[in-house]
Amino acid sequence: MDYEFHWNIVFQNMPELLNGAFVTLHVSVLAMLLGVVIAILLAIAKMNNTKFFCHVATVWVEIARNTPALFQIYMAYFGLGAFGIHLSPYVAVLSALVFINAGYLTETFRGGFQSIPTTQYSASKSLGMTSFQAYRYIILPQMLRRIYHPMTNQFVWSILMSSLGILVGMSELSGTTQRLQSLSFRTLEFFIVAAVMYFVITKLVLFSSSLLARRLFKGEI
Amino acid sequence: MISVQNVHKSFGDLEVLKGVSLDVEKGEVVSIIGGSGSGKSTLLYCINAIEPINSGKILVDGVDVHAKETNKDKLRQKLGMVFQQWNSFPHMTVLENAALAPRIVKKMSKEEAMEIAKKELEHVGLGDKLDVYPTKMSGGQQQRLAIARALAMKPDYMLLDEVTSALDPELVGEVLDTLRLLAEEGMTMICVTHEMGFARDVSDRVAYFHQGVIAEIGEARQVITDPQNPLTQKFLSKVR
Ligand SMILES: Nc1ncnc2c1ncn2[C@@H]1O[C@H](COP(=O)(O)OP(=O)(O)OP(=O)(O)O)[C@@H](O)[C@H]1O
Ligand SMILES: [Mg+2]
Numbered sequence: 001m002d003y004e005f006h007w008n009i010v011f012q013n014m015p016e017l018l019n020g021a022f023v024t025l026h027v028s029v030l031a032m033l034l035g036v037v038i039a040i041l042l043a044i045a046k047m048n049n050t051k052f053f054c055h056v057a058t059v060w061v062e063i064a065r066n067t068p069a070l071f072q073i074y075m076a077y078f079g080l081g082a083f084g085i086h087l088s089p090y091v092a093v094l095s096a097l098v099f100i101n102a103g104y105l106t107e108t109f110r111g112g113f114q115s116i117p118t119t120q121y122s123a124s125k126s127l128g129m130t131s132f133q134a135y136r137y138i139i140l141p142q143m144l145r146r147i148y149h150p151m152t153n154q155f156v157w158s159i160l161m162s163s164l165g166i167l168v169g170m171s172e173l174s175g176t177t178q179r180l181q182s183l184s185f186r187t188l189e190f191f192i193v194a195a196v197m198y199f200v201i202t203k204l205v206l207f208s209s210s211l212l213a214r215r216l217f218k219g220e221i
Numbered sequence: 222m223i224s225v226q227n228v229h230k231s232f233g234d235l236e237v238l239k240g241v242s243l244d245v246e247k248g249e250v251v252s253i254i255g256g257s258g259s260g261k262s263t264l265l266y267c268i269n270a271i272e273p274i275n276s277g278k279i280l281v282d283g284v285d286v287h288a289k290e291t292n293k294d295k296l297r298q299k300l301g302m303v304f305q306q307w308n309s310f311p312h313m314t315v316l317e318n319a320a321l322a323p324r325i326v327k328k329m330s331k332e333e334a335m336e337i338a339k340k341e342l343e344h345v346g347l348g349d350k351l352d353v354y355p356t357k358m359s360g361g362q363q364q365r366l367a368i369a370r371a372l373a374m375k376p377d378y379m380l381l382d383e384v385t386s387a388l389d390p391e392l393v394g395e396v397l398d399t400l401r402l403l404a405e406e407g408m409t410m411i412c413v414t415h416e417m418g419f420a421r422d423v424s425d426r427v428a429y430f431h432q433g434v435i436a437e438i439g440e441a442r443q444v445i446t447d448p449q450n451p452l453t454q455k456f457l458s459k460v461r
């Protein structure tokens with residue numbers, strides 16, 4: 001192997017890389033938060049008997065889960081652009097990630113909710129709890145335990161998928177890496193460092209998630 | 222007193238209760254026996270207002286259970302209910318299971334709720350399991366937890382729906398002993414049961430349910446050992 005590694009240039013550009021990493025985290029967190037909110041609504045819509053909302057939710061979920069993330073980002077950026085709606089790369093990637101997160105999480109939430117036996121609800125009611133109390137203390141806490149790990153996985157997935165931002169010129173970690181390597185021609189070095197940064201970020205997320213889980217769910221599951 | 226007056230109840234086209242009347246006095250233990258699908262569980266759910274009724278009336282201490290203006294959540298505080306499947310709350314310890322309702326429904330302080338819960342858990346013989354999670358316990362222990370959880374609300378009545386049916390045979394005894402203890406202490410109970418020995422020895426009266434009506438009701442020993450209705454005779458000869 002006669003490739004000579006030059007790491008200096010990478011370290012000189014560390015502030016920019018870190019900034020890119022921050023944007024990556026930023027867009028993923030936001031995509032997760034918005035995705036969760038929408039998924040809650042879609043899950044309720046899917047379990048609801050009102051046909052219209054149920055159909056909207058189903059179509060959303062089906063498209064989000066059965067088409068490549070890349071297409072969705074292109075749709076948000078170039079597709080909407082063709083109709084005169086020009087989103088910034090950041091907003092385009094954010095919208096696509098929110099769209100996908102909401103689609104996947106809808107099924108996670110619905111499954112989590114339906115996995116709690118209805119007898120838990122009648123048992124709560126028989127103790128004199130109001131419906132609100134039954135959900136607040138019995139149903140939702142158990143549901144949260146079941147959806148917690150799928151949610152963490154979805155978050156990690158968002159972080160990694162946001163690297164597709166590179167294709168629409170977004171300045172997240174991958175986009176920044178792409179730009180810096182093309183200026184310096186130290187392709188391998190930049191991408192190795194970026195990969196390490198992705199790895200560290202996702203590992204940190206997983207680690208803090210399991211710390212939090214241990215605090216939240218002291219006992220079972 | 223619980224007074225069930227000519228109650229009719231249908232699920233869609235299926236009439237499950239066809240005019241059931243039953244008065245249970247304070248301090249009395251009434252066992253309900255009968256074949257599968259005869260409406261025994263449904264009656265308990267109607268008394269507890271978990272299921273609505275179509276006609277008739279159910280009074281608990283004079284309060285019309287199904288009247289619109291009745292606060293059903295409040296009413297249920299008087300009526301402890303234990304189900305065939307014990308329904309422990311798996312995300313809470315045994316102590317938290319029993320202390321939750323006193324704390325959030327009766328708005329007791331945490332200490333007070335814990336105190337009462339602990340007492341009731343000792344009462345059913347789970348004093349050494351307070352910090353255990355229910356999923357780590359046997360079915361019999363979980364069923365006793367369900368009983369303690371209901372008792373912690375200091376109910377005036379206990380409605381028990383086949384609380385031993387889902388248990389392994391060797392665990393039935395410990396739960397029946399707990400119920401026997403409650404009966405001796407004067408708790409008013411309606412027990413749906415398949416345990417004929419228990420019905421005979423512990424209850425004051427036994428009602429035999431057949432296809433949505435009470436086909437026979439009378440003094441416990443008499444109904445179990447010397448039933449008058451041929452339907453009761455047939456049922457008892459089969460379960461023995
Ligand atoms: N929620 C429901 N919806 C529709 N039908 C129901 C419902 N609950 C009970 N039923 C029907 O009502 C009838 C009486 O049921 P119930 O559970 O009261 O019987 P049971 O006497 O308790 O029987 P078992 O000994 O099997 O518990 C059955 O035919 C049952 O299928
Ligand atoms: Mg039943």
